[in-house]
Amino acid sequence: MQLAFPVVMADEHGEASPNPLIPAIYDIVWSAVVFAIVLVFFLWLVPKLNKALDARRDAIEGALERAEAAEAKAKASVEENAAILAEARAEASQIREKARAEGAQILAELKVAAQEEADRVGATARAQIEAERQAAVQSLRQEVGVLALDLSEKVVGESLDEQRAAGIVDRFLADLEAEEAGRR
């Protein structure tokens, strides 16, 4: 069996036991050599390791950034779509409102026009009726006068002077009208 301190074994040979904390020269030498070899190895390995880990971090960060960018883009396009939709809705409602207003206005205009037409027709009709009435009154007055004269000629049996006759008729009619007015 190997022991940790071969130097301790020296006791058996009657030699002074060396202090295990005081190193032998070859121990220091080979320790330094071993560490130098390991150090050189890690001077090669560490940059390689760092490079690989950095590359991986960059790759992961790049992928994350790309994913974030895609997400932001998708979000933006969704928002854009929503905005377009809202705009279209607003526009549609605006158009509807406008159409409704226009319809109402047209209706009102038509109403006014119809009213005017009706008024015009009514006025015309009234004017016509008035004219006809006036004509009728005129002709009636004439006819009634003639009839009355005829009648009175027949009654009196002689022809009356034309001018006097007209005066009589007018007087008679005025009396009639006055009488009628007095009755009311």
Add this chain to the structure above:
Amino acid sequence: MGLTGAEEPIFGLNRIMLIRFLAVAVMMLILWLAVRNMRIVPTRFQAGAEFLLGFVRQNVIIDTLGEKDGRRFMPVLMAMFFGILAMNITGIIPGLNIAGTSVIGMPLVLALVAYVLFIYAGLKKHPGAFLKNSLFPSGVPLPIYIIVTPIEFLSTFVLRPVTLALRLLMNMVAGHLLLVLCFAATHFFFLSMLAYGDFLGLLGIGTLAFGLAFTLFEILVAVLQAYVFTYLAAVYIQLALADEH
């Protein structure tokens, strides 16, 4: 040195020296195979090696020293960790059975490296002010420096390397002695007692179980001591780099 006379060999190789070479050679081979062509998407083997390398890189070095200084001191601290780990773990490998760090030379050289590193880091970062900050911490009343300065000198410039070296050495030596005790006792109980009909030799079952338990424990100790040594070296460098002490 010089105690055993002029015939002491300068390049004498013994079993433990050879174990050191073997341990670091195997460690370097494994890591070389793992990282010789590293890919962004790692193979299983690469991922395993990267777990360990990444642990030391991030948790021991960068978390202590920060990204920038961490990268400066990374190769030497990595060499420390994996060198110590490889040479510690030989303590439980059948056929080797002793840690390469269980003679004073290796812990001493490593502690010396850590010592030089943190003094170099301090002197480079704060030329002139480093020694003053280390030995005469600010905010102390003037007379107290009579006590504080020797204590600071002792703790920073003497005890740090000594404790680094001795902690590692003694852990490995103690582990080796424990395993030797357990397995030597097992050997004795089984082959010198039980083989001759003495049933007290059955105690060997217990010592064997303890030996196995301590073997597992020594794996933990091997990793832990590599971690502690490297972490403390990183902390000492960090303290030397810090602006205020």
